[in-house]
Amino acid sequence: MNRVRAVKMILWMITGFAAAVGITRFIYGLGATTNLSDSTPWGLWIGFDIFSGVALAAGGFVITAIVYIMKREEFRPIVKPAVLTAFLGYVAVIISLLFDLGLPWNIWHMLVFWNPHSPLFEVGWCVMLYTTVLLLEFSPVPLENYSRYAKIRNFLMRFRFPLVLLGIMLSTLHQSSLGSLILIMPYKSFPLWYSGILPIQFFISAVALGLMMVTLESLFSGFLYKRHAETVLLSKLANAAVWVLTLYFIVKMTDIAVSGKLPLIFNGSWESFLFITEIFVSILIPIGIFSVARFRMSIRGLWFGSICVVVGMVLNRINVSGLSMLRGGGDSYFPSWMEISISAGVVSAAILVFLFAIEKFHVWEKPPRYPESEPSSRPQFDIPSQVWLGNPLESGRTRYSLAFLMSFALAFALIPGVDIHSKGAEIVTAEPARGGDSLFIDGNRDLYGVSFNHQKHISENGQKESCVICHHMNRPMEKESPCYRCHKLMYQPADAFEHEWHYNSKGGNIRCYQCHTPGLEKTALSAKKCDQCHNGLFPTGSRIIAKQYMAPSYVDAMHGLCVNCHRQKALTDDSKKDLARCGKCHESVPPDYMKPDAPGMNKRPYFNRVLMPGEEKVLKVVD
Amino acid sequence: MKAILTDVTKCIGCLECVSACKSANKLPMDIPRLWQKNDGLSAYNWTSILARPLEALSDHKFRYIRKQCRHCLEPACASACPVGALHQTPDGAVVYDSQKCIGCRYCMMACPYGIPRYDWESPVPYIRKCILCHGLIREGKQPACTEACPTQATIFGERTDLLTEAHNRIRNNPDKYINKVYGEHEIGGTSVLYISDIDLDFMAYKTHLGTKPLPQTTSTAMKSVPVTFVGIGAFMYGIHWIIKRRNDLKEQSKSNEE
Numbered sequence: 096m097n098r099v100r101a102v103k104m105i106l107w108m109i110t111g112f113a114a115a116v117g118i119t120r121f122i123y124g125l126g127a128t129t130n131l132s133d134s135t136p137w138g139l140w141i142g143f144d145i146f147s148g149v150a151l152a153a154g155g156f157v158i159t160a161i162v163y164i165m166k167r168e169e170f171r172p173i174v175k176p177a178v179l180t181a182f183l184g185y186v187a188v189i190i191s192l193l194f195d196l197g198l199p200w201n202i203w204h205m206l207v208f209w210n211p212h213s214p215l216f217e218v219g220w221c222v223m224l225y226t227t228v229l230l231l232e233f234s235p236v237p238l239e240n241y242s243r244y245a246k247i248r249n250f251l252m253r254f255r256f257p258l259v260l261l262g263i264m265l266s267t268l269h270q271s272s273l274g275s276l277i278l279i280m281p282y283k284s285f286p287l288w289y290s291g292i293l294p295i296q297f298f299i300s301a302v303a304l305g306l307m308m309v310t311l312e313s314l315f316s317g318f319l320y321k322r323h324a325e326t327v328l329l330s331k332l333a334n335a336a337v338w339v340l341t342l343y344f345i346v347k348m349t350d351i352a353v354s355g356k357l358p359l360i361f362n363g364s365w366e367s368f369l370f371i372t373e374i375f376v377s378i379l380i381p382i383g384i385f386s387v388a389r390f391r392m393s394i395r396g397l398w399f400g401s402i403c404v405v406v407g408m409v410l411n412r413i414n415v416s417g418l419s420m421l422r423g424g425g426d427s428y429f430p431s432w433m434e435i436s437i438s439a440g441v442v443s444a445a446i447l448v449f450l451f452a453i454e455k456f457h458v459w460e461k462p463p464r465y466p467e468s469e470p471s472s473r474p475q476f477d478i479p480s481q482v483w484l485g486n487p488l489e490s491g492r493t494r495y496s497l498a499f500l501m502s503f504a505l506a507f508a509l510i511p512g513v514d515i516h517s518k519g520a521e522i523v524t525a526e527p528a529r530g531g532d533s534l535f536i537d538g539n540r541d542l543y544g545v546s547f548n549h550q551k552h553i554s555e556n557g558q559k560e561s562c563v564i565c566h567h568m569n570r571p572m573e574k575e576s577p578c579y580r581c582h583k584l585m586y587q588p589a590d591a592f593e594h595e596w597h598y599n600s601k602g603g604n605i606r607c608y609q610c611h612t613p614g615l616e617k618t619a620l621s622a623k624k625c626d627q628c629h630n631g632l633f634p635t636g637s638r639i640i641a642k643q644y645m646a647p648s649y650v651d652a653m654h655g656l657c658v659n660c661h662r663q664k665a666l667t668d669d670s671k672k673d674l675a676r677c678g679k680c681h682e683s684v685p686p687d688y689m690k691p692d693a694p695g696m697n698k699r700p701y702f703n704r705v706l707m708p709g710e711e712k713v714l715k716v717v718d
Numbered sequence: 719m720k721a722i723l724t725d726v727t728k729c730i731g732c733l734e735c736v737s738a739c740k741s742a743n744k745l746p747m748d749i750p751r752l753w754q755k756n757d758g759l760s761a762y763n764w765t766s767i768l769a770r771p772l773e774a775l776s777d778h779k780f781r782y783i784r785k786q787c788r789h790c791l792e793p794a795c796a797s798a799c800p801v802g803a804l805h806q807t808p809d810g811a812v813v814y815d816s817q818k819c820i821g822c823r824y825c826m827m828a829c830p831y832g833i834p835r836y837d838w839e840s841p842v843p844y845i846r847k848c849i850l851c852h853g854l855i856r857e858g859k860q861p862a863c864t865e866a867c868p869t870q871a872t873i874f875g876e877r878t879d880l881l882t883e884a885h886n887r888i889r890n891n892p893d894k895y896i897n898k899v900y901g902e903h904e905i906g907g908t909s910v911l912y913i914s915d916i917d918l919d920f921m922a923y924k925t926h927l928g929t930k931p932l933p934q935t936t937s938t939a940m941k942s943v944p945v946t947f948v949g950i951g952a953f954m955y956g957i958h959w960i961i962k963r964r965n966d967l968k969e970q971s972k973s974n975e976e
Binding site: 121122123124125126127131132133134136137160163164165166195196197198199201202204205208209210211212213214215216217219256260261263264265267268271272274275276278279280281282283294676677678679681682 | 730732734755759760794797798799800801802803818819820821822823824826827828830832835836838839840841842843844867868869870922923924927928932933935936937939940943946947950951954955957958961962965
């Protein structure tokens with residue numbers, strides 16, 4: 096199979112996959128599609144698409160500076176592809192930003208509502224302006240194909256130098272300002288990646304990355320279209336990159352040494368390993384390869400070195416923008432497959448546009464040969480049906496559409512309903528019931544209670560799926576269900592009325608039907624009220640009324656019978672307002688009888704308050 | 719500048735402030751979600767109570783600490799917001815304008831206390847955090863949480879008055895309190911102050927926050943933006959001019975030789 100066709104097909108597939116996910120993101124929001132959370136508000140989309148994307152598109156300003164400012168005319172053949180890469184890179188950044196922003200339709204607000212204190216405001220403006228500049232820089236190339244736009248093209252060509260200069264000025268600003276974004280988080284970032292001169296580091300590394308990205312792009316398209324690579328030219332870029340990388344290394348390490356952070360590199364934490372990996376991949380290995388002329392002049396050496404720099408610098412941007420902060424936030428984050436596919440899809444789409452531009456316009460001095468330009472893939476006349484048909488096996492368009500649609504459908508099939516509708520409740524590790532399978536439940540702490548057989552409840556209600564019936568995560572503000580949610584009669588033999596004594600021959604010695612109306616279910620409602628037998632139970636004129644209801648526990652009685660009433664009263668009567676307030680009875684340190692190890696108290700923290708991470712374990716009392 | 723002073727030793731953890739906050743700000747029910755941090759705050763919970771064990775664990779004594787937006791005097795979130803959706807009112811409350819927000823979540827990254835929360839579930843999400851009930855303050859009332867507190871553990875007033883009060887309490891009970899008013903100087907001072915008998919440094923990302931206001935960290939870089947912009951342009955044009963002149967001279971000498 097043809098190389099171009101295979102690569103394009105894979106790219107179309109990834110794009111199709113991302114398209115389905117992208118639609119889901121806009122319909123159901125960030126929570127449904129990403130693994131972002133309150134502790135990690137910035138994830139892969141910021142780290143890879145924005146921070147790395149902007150840096151990866153630095154090739155445009157670096158190469159234009161070399162050719163137009165430093166007048167190194169030998170690099171002119173790679174200016175157009177470099178500007179095109181940069182332009183598409185910035186468009187990709189903006190499109191990814193639309194996915195990442197919570198309210199993407201408000202992106203124009205940056206033009207109207209100004210906050211010049213914010214580095215992000217400056218980055219936003221620069222990116223917008225620079226994308227425009229890049230568009231103007233590149234548009235003469237496609238305009239070349241249409242003679243009626245010759246005037247516009249000539250006009251743009253006349254302003255080429257000012258545009259290039261403006262582009263360099265804007266690039267310098269926002270490449271460095273991306274570093275300034277992080278300056279406001281000194282307490283969050285890991286010290287190895289936090290530095291007052293982060294903007295300068297970002298700028299220098301962007302220059303190195305720009306050089307290497309141009310190299311990689313040139314190698315990739317050369318490989319794709321089986322084109323002779325400009326090895327001599329690229330090795331000159333590699334040579335320049337060695338100097339820039341060395342400067343970057345010196346600046347970075349000096350800064351770390353001066354601020355006394357050197358020991359952090361070798362302290363064995365995962366951040367230190369990450370840092371060492373980053374330094375080796377992004378700086379030391381490429382310097383090692385490109386310093387040797389033999390490797391620098393070989394295609395394989397160029398491939399390896401440029402990939403190292405690109406991967407290493409992307410790692411650096413991801414580290415700075417979030418990965419290094421994970422410990423500070425006390426949380427973990429790994430991008431969801433939907434985030435990854437969107438990132439991959441945006442990159443794939445950008446590459447597809449790049450290939451399209453290369454094939455259609457005069458980006459290269461010699462236009463490439465690609466399958467659609469070859470006679471064998473032309474649509475052919477189909478004799479039986481008498482129509483022109485593309486050969487379905489040969490026609491690129493059919494293949495690409497099919498690839499796009501198939502993976503689009505696949506992505507839709509893969510998106511789980513749970514992810515779309517809710518992220519679910521907080522996952523809590525289940526622990527077996529205290530005291531083994533059966534539990535002695537004593538709601539009012541009078542040492543009279545019921546024995547609760549956990550295993551029986553689980554097996555009778557449908558095994559594992561039954562947990563949520565009692566341990567609710569599906570009802571807001573409810574930790575667990577009381578027994579009476581299901582056992583509606585459980586309060587019947589409550590402490591106010593001793594069933595056992597009443598029907599016992601040694602006690603009340605009365606039969607069931609003497610209280611409960613025969614024929615009806617034996618519930619509290621079908622029974623006589625207390626005062627129908629016990630004459631004079633309540634003194635005449637008492638406000639207490641005999642009711643047939645579940646007897647409350649002590650806590651419920653105090654809160655329910657006193658506080659609720661006083662609270663109602665307090666709305667109109669200010670004189671006894673304090674009686675309705677928690678602080679009337681409760682003190683900041685609870686009295687002895689409320690402590691968990693007091694007799695009759697359940698052995699667990701007596702308040703369902705939010706504990707800090709890690710404290711749950713310490714507090715859990717093991718029987 | 720209005721402020722809130724919370725005396726941790728007086729809090730009984732009754733959650734009256736939390737429920738008052740919910741009803742005053744008309745916040746809906748909240749279901750714990752994966753994307754919420756385990757500190758009780760969320761898009762729908764603007765204040766929460768944290769329990770910290772006191773002294774030895776066997777005592778089962780707790781201190782309850784109310785977490786809420788600190789309303790910094792020089793807020794990092796407001797400085798970070800690219801469209802100025804977060805801003806400070808004259809009363810000192812740091813409030814949010816959902817009409818301006820673009821949803822970049824830079825404020826969440828910038829806050830050293832990790833306060834702003836996001837409405838992740840919604841397709842039209844907004845930033846949510848305590849707004850110091852600035853509507854009530856403007857009417858001359860106090861915020862719902864301090865109004866609801868049954869033990870006067872959290873009180874509202876002028877920042878200077880509350881600072882005096884806090885120092886008085888510490889002076890009168892030097893054995894009870896840690897000799898520090900949390901929020902007096904950290905990152906330039908906050909409007910929500912705490913006095914406590916346990917260490918409250920766990921409330922922020924790092925245990926020891928400096929006294930330097932966070933907006934100052936980026937201001938140097940931001941001030942140098944125009945200089946850099948013009949400077950790099952002039953520098954690049956200078957290089958261009960020199961190289962062009964050198965090339966021209968070379969060509970001239972070449973043509974002269976010929």
